[in-house]
Structures are given as structure tokens and as C-alpha cells.
Amino acid sequence: MRVGVGSGNPVKATATERALAGRDATVEAVPVESGVSEQPRGRAETVEGAENRARRALAAGEFDLGVGIEGGVATLSGVGGRFLIMWAAVTDGDRTGRGGGPSLRLPDDIAARVDAGEELGPVMDDVLDREGVAREGGAAGALTDGAVDREAALSSAVAGALGPFVADLY
Template sequence: MRVGVGSTNPVKRDATEAALRHVSNLSVEAIAVESGVSEQPVGERETVAGAQNRARNALAAGAFDLGVGLEGGVADVEGTDGLYLVMWAAVTDGTRVGEGSGPRLRLPDSIANRVRDGEELGPVMDDVLDTDDVAKKQGAAGALTGGVIDRERALASALAGALGPFVTDLYG
């Protein structure tokens, strides 16, 4: 099975391989595509749209069986206080689309305030952690959970949910 993942970020490629590890003859190719949303998606709607756009654009970029889109964003979550890191995945074969979300992780107020003021989460995390490219490593998820879950596992979890219509007949 050939799968195009709509990002050249190695963490997103690895997350796709992890979620599809049960598939024989798997080939995952990272494809640079446009998400069609802002660099820092805000809200569930924009984050989902980014994942859907990446999946469609990845599928259209080659002779793939599936296109995968993974998108991280920040969102207020009804019934809670604070701003959350959210992760969404979308999968398409050109006919069907599956969507799934990963864990929602509350951002510390000091980080949330900077993001609300217009900064992107990745660079803020780099600054707070005094590192470079945290998004290509453990991600904010790894930092916020002390390594209990890292970005790859969080994104793989979102993708596992999105694969439902492709791995079971329960979706009709």
C-alpha cells in the first residue's frame, strides 16, 4: 500500500508508519503540500480543515492508495479553562474521508498567553525549552507530559482514529 503523508516533517512520517505498522507492503512517502490554513491553526475547525486539506493534497500529489493529513493547532475546549494543544488527522482514498483526534493537552498559562498574543506554538516551545525544532523531535506533547507521550505517538493516535472507515466495516 502506498501512502502519501502531507508533510515533510519526519515526525509526521514516522507517526504514519507507526499507525499503519500492521499493513503489509507499506510504503509511506512524505510530500510537501499546502495545508490551506494559517501557520498556527486556531480552533478545532481550522485544525481539522488543515488535516483534511493535507490529506487531499497528498493523495493528489502521486499515485497513492491513501492520503494522510496531520495537523496540530491550539483551541479553547468548552467546559475547561485555558488553551489546549490539539491534534487532528484525516485520511482519504479519494472517495471516503476518515478523521480522528489525538490527545488535548492544556498549555501552561505562560505559553498560552504568548500564543494568544500571536506567536506560534513551535517557536514558543523552542524558546521555553532553549532548543531548536522541537516540532521535529518530542514536540510540545513530549515537553508538556514529561515524555509520557511524545508528538509521534500523539499523532499516531489521531491517525489510528482516522483510519476507522478504512479498517472496519462499522462505518458502512
């Protein structure tokens, strides 16, 4: 099975490989546009970005499945604070599966900067005084002291989105 991942970020391709472990699958990174803002806000925009990436990746080559992964920030009903959220979508052109990764509360000072219009990735680079946090452990790794890194968090979202394509229950 050939799988196109709608991103040039190697962490997203590796997360997809991890979700497909044990299956006969070849994963290829396919840089595509998300069609949403650079910093998606809210669950709906984050899911829309993942779906757009999945469809565009599928259309970009001879793939059996297209995978889209999108990170965003959101407030969650009934829960205080601003959260980092992760969503994935998988499509074969006819069906689309969706899955969410962990939701991680942002520290108030980081949330304030995101609310003021900054993107989370560069904010995390600044706060951690490092470049390319999003291509390493990501905000997820920093927020959990390494207990859950970005690859693991995104892999769980992809695994959930793969459900309709790998489980007989659907």
C-alpha cells in the first residue's frame, strides 16, 4: 500500500509510518497546502486542515491512501485555558477517517502569545531558546517533559483516522 502524507515535515511522515507499523505500507511525504491559516484555531479549522492535506496528498500521486495531519490551538467547552490539539484525516477518495491526538493545555504565558496572533511553533522556539522545535519533540514533548513527543502524539491521531481502513468494525 502506498501512502502519501500531506506535509514536508519529516515528523509527520514518521508518525504515519509508526501508525502503520506491521502493515505492508510505503509512506511518502508530499508537501501540500493545508488551505487553513498557519495557526489553525479551533477544532473545526484544525480538522479542515487535516482533511484538505489528506485529499491533496492523495491527488498528488499514485497513492492508495492520503494522510493529513494538522496541529491547532483551541478552547475546549467546559475546560479552562487554551489547548494544543492534533487531528489527522485519512482518505482513499471515497471514505475519510478522522482521529484526534492528545489535547495538551498551554501555559498561560504561551497561550497569551498565541492569542495575540503568534504561531505556536515560533513561540515554542523562543521560549525554549531553540530552533526547529516542531521538527523535533514539538510542543507536546516540551509540555509533557518528554513523556509524549510530537511523533507519538501525531501517530495516535493517525492511528485513530486509519480505523475505517484497518478495522473490521467499520
